[in-house]
Amino acid sequence: MNQHERTAYFNFLETAVRQTDPEIATALNNERHRENEGLELIASENFVSPAVLAAMGSVMTNKYAEGYPAKRYYGGCEFVDVAEELARTRAKQLFGADHVNVQPHSGAQANMSVYLATCQPGDTILGLDLSHGGHLTHGHPLNYSGKTFKVVPYLVRPDTETIDYDALRELTRTHRPRLIVCGASAYPRTIDFELIAKIAHESGAMVMADIAHIAGMVAVGMHPSPVPHCEFVTTTTHKTLRGPRGGMVMCKQEFAEALDKAVFPGVQGGPLMHVIAAKAVAFAEALSPAYRDYIAKVLENARMLCGELQFLGWRMVSGGTDTHLMLINLGSDGISGKKGEDRLGKAGITVNKNTVPFDTRKPYIGSGIRIGTPAVTTRGMGLNEMKVIASFIDRVLKSEDEAVWARVKAEVEEMTKAFPLYGQA
């Protein structure tokens, strides 16, 4: 689709909504402008292609299809079966997995289904602590995972701020968990899945690797894959994978039946067939050489942005990045993550506050800012833009002056004009 066709397509969609619901049409239009005119640096976000968007907004939203292809509890599933089969086949090809379930509505549901397939309430699980980069569903006390299981958190080392694999081995030997959960939401370094699987298997534990953030790099071989080593691998489909908002689980053949039963009827009812169709489209895109180039650029951009921020004097958690994301540690005496997030927001730069390892502030305030390059790279931004973005961030975080933030916002808008998204208004 060229830019003109995209504009016509998005105007058509908005007109269709406006005739029924002008309030939502306005919200949609405003969101499109916000995405177009700002710098999206939230590490878990991306911009899907018009093809993925169109499949999501399709007639398959109308269909009930409880069950699995060729084994449904409803009639009329012959075409949604095609969509789910394609999604499964492509996902298996992309990751080299024995078995895949593409029905989880989100990453959280994907994880829940693995817990249901492997553990009983009260079993012990190990998960990376939230403030050290882990995810709520990896055993946080407020999450169902923390409420259901006996959770032993593991941490990063204070010196390197990388996972303390020796301590993980000790904890595993002491607590004999049923399951070790690995993978992270705010961890900028390569994770040694092979070593974690070895540690688990020595003590008779299973492993669930949650690659929600790094799935894109794993798919193209730019991060070591957990698939050969771990019993279960879960992911979202909307982060670096650049598909629709959703989840997916891969597993070894011996767990296929248990997993499928855990997803449905264990955790979910009817699958979102329009989203599954969009997952199939996104997986086809991810199998293309263009996607490999995209991921290579995401990583180059992250290294450049991180290096520039360090050059400007910012302290980065673990001293750098191997992935698409980085964390600025603003320090316990610096401005808080919350303040930094608000201030960058006023300059048209969207990030999220984050805790840093051994943070002294509460999670809602935080001492860190998480930054990622997947979304801006999708727009076509490259190394030159990363240098400029680093200087934007530096100017905004160092200044108390609203006029400086406003000036950066104008420069951000100017920069984004050269990288139009989803058609101009």
Ligand SMILES: *Cc1c(COP(=O)(O)O)cnc(C)c1O
């Ligand atoms: C984003 C994320 C999830 C959850 O995904 P949702 O789709 O928001 O439920 C799970 N695990 C990790 C590591 C994540 O980063």
